[in-house]
């Protein structure tokens with residue numbers, strides 16, 4: 001007997017957004033040094049509480065108090081690799097969901113090897129852009145997300161597309177990293193990781209479309225995007241969400 005798995009919907013995205021705003025989940029980010037502020041702002045305006053330390057002495061306590069963890073490989077050195085291994089161990093032991101963003105794994109064999117090592121440690125989600133995810137056709141039991149003009153999400157049984165967003169997202173550094181933070185906030189309130197991630201991407205995508213109406217170009221878009229993320233609600237999500245079943 002086959003089990004009917006739930007598919008994402010605009011209504012579910014609106015409900016989860018309201019839950020994030022009500023519950024204010026803590027999201028710990030091991031975030032690259034390029035877009036720490038933008039990512040922390042994105043988590044905050046959507047309703048979560050970010051923390052960003054990457055200190056070896058502190059990371060265990062921060063992850064233990066977080067509801068979800070973001071592991072972003074954008075700026076990586078030997079010390080950060082050790083902090084990431086420690087953070088992932090604490091998250092796994094406590095059953096906290098974590099998302100891996102293998103930023104620029106297509107640029108460096110050693111980074112790709114590390115990203116593959118981490119994928120073997122059981123992230124709930126692996127998300128990257130098209131070039132990165134081409135190297136992650138296989139992501140174990142994780143939900144696999146390839147973002148771009150259309151986002152594609154897949155787990156063992158489901159495959160969906162999110163067609164929201166705006167081309168200026170690709171012109172602002174850090175929108176992908178920020179979506180990782182927002183996805184983590186949604187994972188903290190929803191155990192079905194594909195539903196959580198699709199809902200988060202609908203929220204970021206619709207917010208980007210609303211922001212683009214107010215902006216003059218990528219610079220003002222980045223600011224307007226944060227404004228929209230803080231204001232977007234059920235009405236806009238129900239009107240603008242473009243979620244498609246990818247098996248069709």
Ligand SMILES: Nc1ncnc2c1ncn2[C@@H]1O[C@H](COP(=O)(O)OP(=O)(O)O)[C@@H](O)[C@H]1O
Nearest residue numbers: 129147148149151165166167169170175176179
């Ligand atoms: N041309 C586009 N049109 C609409 N949305 C886009 C476009 N390019 C990227 N996005 C969105 O921007 C975010 C970052 O995606 P992407 O550029 O693929 O990742 P990264 O920033 O990691 O390279 C995603 O939410 C994606 O949906």
Ligand SMILES: Cc1ncsc1CCOP(=O)(O)O
Nearest residue numbers: 032034074173174175176177
């Ligand atoms: C440019 C750059 N270099 C190292 S991390 C980083 C930011 C990447 O951000 P995103 O993948 O979200 O555009």
Ligand SMILES: [Mg+2]
Nearest residue numbers: 103129176177
């Ligand atoms: Mg990226």
